[in-house]
Amino acid sequence: xxxxxxxxxxxxxxxxxxxxxxxxxxxxxxxxxxxxxxxxxxxxxxxxxxxxxxxxxxxxxxxxxxxxxxxxxxxxxxxxxxxxxxxxxxxxxxxxxxxxxxxxxxxxxxxxxxxxxxxxxxxxxxxxxxxxxxxxxxxxxxxxxxxxxxxxxxxxxxxxxxxxxxxxxxxxxxxxxxxxxxxxxxxxxxxxxxxxxxxxxxxxxxxxxxxxxxxxxxxxxxxxxxxxxxxxxxxxxxxxxxxxxxxxxxxxxxxxxxx
Numbered sequence: 001x002x003x004x005x006x007x008x009x010x011x012x013x014x015x016x017x018x019x020x021x022x023x024x025x026x027x028x029x030x031x032x033x034x035x036x037x038x039x040x041x042x043x044x045x046x047x048x049x050x051x052x053x054x055x056x057x058x059x060x061x062x063x064x065x066x067x068x069x070x071x072x073x074x075x076x077x078x079x080x081x082x083x084x085x086x087x088x089x090x091x092x093x094x095x096x097x098x099x100x101x102x103x104x105x106x107x108x109x110x111x112x113x114x115x116x117x118x119x120x121x122x123x124x125x126x127x128x129x130x131x132x133x134x135x136x137x138x139x140x141x142x143x144x145x146x147x148x149x150x151x152x153x154x155x156x157x158x159x160x161x162x163x164x165x166x167x168x169x170x171x172x173x174x175x176x177x178x179x180x181x182x183x184x185x186x187x188x189x190x191x192x193x194x195x196x197x198x199x200x201x202x203x204x205x206x207x208x209x210x211x212x213x214x215x216x217x218x219x220x221x222x223x224x225x226x227x228x229x230x231x232x233x234x235x236x237x238x239x240x241x242x243x244x245x246x247x248x249x250x251x252x253x254x255x256x257x258x259x
Contacts, residue, residue, distance in 0.1 A: 012045065013038050013105050015126040019112060022143050029136030030148065031129050037089030038105060038127070043076035045101045048162040049169050052227050056234035058096035060241060062182060063201040063231075069170060069179065071231075073099045074241060076250070077184075077197055083244040092248075100159055106130060109156045119160070121153050172224065176215075180204040184235075186242050195242070202235065203228050 010017065020028075044062075047055060048071070055061060055073055063069040075082045084092055106127035109119040123130055130139075139149045173179065182202035187194040208228065211219075219225040 011108070013042065013102075014108065014124045016124055017108060017110055017122040018125050019110070019120045019122045020139065020149070022140055026140050026143070027132045028130055028139050029133045030139055030152075031131075031133050031136035033129065034091060035089045036085055036091065036102070039075075039082055039085045039102065040087060040089050041080045041082065043079060043081050044072040044074050045099050046163075047071040047073045047099050047101070048159070048166045049227055050162050050165075051097070051100060052230040052234075055097045055099065056230040056237075058237070059099075059234065060237045061231045061234040063170075063173075063179060065181075065199055065201055067174075069174070069201055071166065071170070072200070073097075074238070076245060077238065077241050078245065078250070081245055081250045083241055083248060083250070100162070104156060104159055107152050107156050109160050119157075121149070121156060169224065169227065173228075176219075178203050178207050178228070180207075184238050186239060188246075197238075203232055205232065 047061060051073075052061060052071070060074040062072050062074060064072055075084050084096065084098075086092055106124035106129060108122050108124075110122045111118070112120050137148050138146055140146060145153070179201045180203075182198065182200045184197040185194045186197070216225065219228075
């Protein structure tokens with residue numbers, strides 16, 4: 001989820017990645033805008049386990065399909081639908097949780113040399129937030145990284161560490177056999193057939209209830225059980241996301257796949 005990307009296989013949201021350096025970017029500044037055009041058409045982003053608790057109140061948490069699932073925060077139930085930004089990327093709500101994956105953009109730690117462990121701070125040069133602007137906060141001064149850049153680096157390091165813990169959590173979760181193919185059915189007044197959503201994974205509550213006492217105790221001690229409960233609680237928000245889509249005129253379609 002947060003490993004070094006290959007040029008032909010960039011992570012979600014990123015169009016390109018270049019390392020920040022003094023020679024080329026000495027006059028670059030960061031400009032903060034209250035809009036996110038890069039989120040238009042993005043209905044789900046990866047989530048780390050540290051975010052389950054704050055996120056579950058505002059966005060549903062599911063797991064991607066396939067043999068190597070990752071946690072996802074859903075901003076829309078249909079492909080290409082995002083209920084937290086409009087078509088121009090203007091934020092539609094400020095009362096909800098914004099996943100760290102979104103807050104990290106356009107920055108990312110990248111392993112430039114596959115033979116070394118060192119990670120370099122890179123950014124997406126196609127972003128409107130970084131450039132040689134008259135306004136904005138400088139990234140480099142007197143040939144050195146500013147406090148802002150140091151803080152950005154620290155945030156990306158923390159994200160990378162959290163992503164590794166999330167990967168370990170997912171490995172253990174898959175081994176428990178608690179994941180199952182998810183399905184959500186939402187009935188709409190005036191519609192003969194309910195809207196059925198599939199293509200994701202979720203915790204099998206029946207299997208979770210049937211776990212032996214020693215298994216539950218272990219999951220509670222290692223912190224896994226509260227995370228599973230946060231995931232299950234968050235699923236109540238699926239209907240709210242559906243209703244937001246309706247209010248925004250982004251009506252659902254019968255078929256749905258979370259990719």
